[in-house]
Amino acid sequence: MIDFFMRFSMWILPLLIGIIILHGYLTKVDIFACFVEGAAEAVTLVVKILPYIVAIYFAVELFQSTGALAWILRPLQSLLDFAGAPAEILPLLIVRPMCGSAAMSLVLQLMEKYGPDSLIGYMASTIEGSTDTTMYIASVYFGSVGVKNSRYAVLVGLAADFTGFTASIIFCNLLFA
């Protein structure tokens, strides 16, 4: 079953791209101009998050390579072990709901350091792929229409992130450990 899904997921991306391009061509959209327009947006996006990437790389590498991470984690170790989560993943869990760019940089940093096919790499990318920047979305979405009292919305979002983290850790352990 898992094997089938793995095989299926290998096909799904190429198929998706093919269908989108074909659909665009058939509906007579200028697919080339659209592609370039989207790519230009990527440039602005990366320029916007580049300072975040530098900041995160600096802070996190400092934190890890000086041994501070190991030092902090000693008391938390047994708890994390119990959950089956490698200690390196902890900063990502804290940052993920707050800042998308910072979380993305952390995932990059983790995958670069431990390899994308390590358990840490799988976990980091699963967490990044299955949760969202709750605090940021809430403040932008509500802020844009002048809603000041968000009631229970943020609570629900954070609870969902927490379940997402837990589920990511469990499934990665089951699938990739």
Place this chain on the structure above:
Amino acid sequence: MKTVFFVLIILGITAALISGQPELVMTVFVESSNNAISRSLSLLGILCVWLGIAKIAEKSGFLNSCSKLLHPLLRPLFPSIPRNHPALNYITMNLSANLFGFGSAATPFGLKAMKELQTLNNNSPTASEAMCTFLAVNTSSVTLIPTTMVALRASLGSSKPEAIVISSLLATSISTLSAVTLDFYLRRRYRKP
């Protein structure tokens, strides 16, 4: 965020000093900034391709057709939105962009959806029930295919970049399900007696 940043750096420097290796700080200083820039460049390449494709999907109406399929699924979640109101269209557009991991294509639709929901809410400064539900579904991130992540893994030399599709799908279904359940429960609790 600034607290996290502060704590990471101060603890890092303290640890370096305590362990008697102050030169580590300078090494990290140089190496991390170098790594950050080279990573950003590879990220730029991938995002260019993805956002390019996302733009085609948006302009050609591909996202729109996908969102039509979602309508019946989402209808029961938003009982307070009148039939044929544009709010639900924008919500489905936003969610279908999220389904394919086109995060940045999703935001404009999300903002439009919020605007429509706010008119239904009589421009009140307090969030409506529909807004809370929308945020719950949105932030729990219903992702069918985390396209950006898959591409990123491929760029880092993963031999199985698409392996996370299955784990993400499982994790995201559980988190979305819990968000919807909790929202449903809290909606009742917060209602004025």
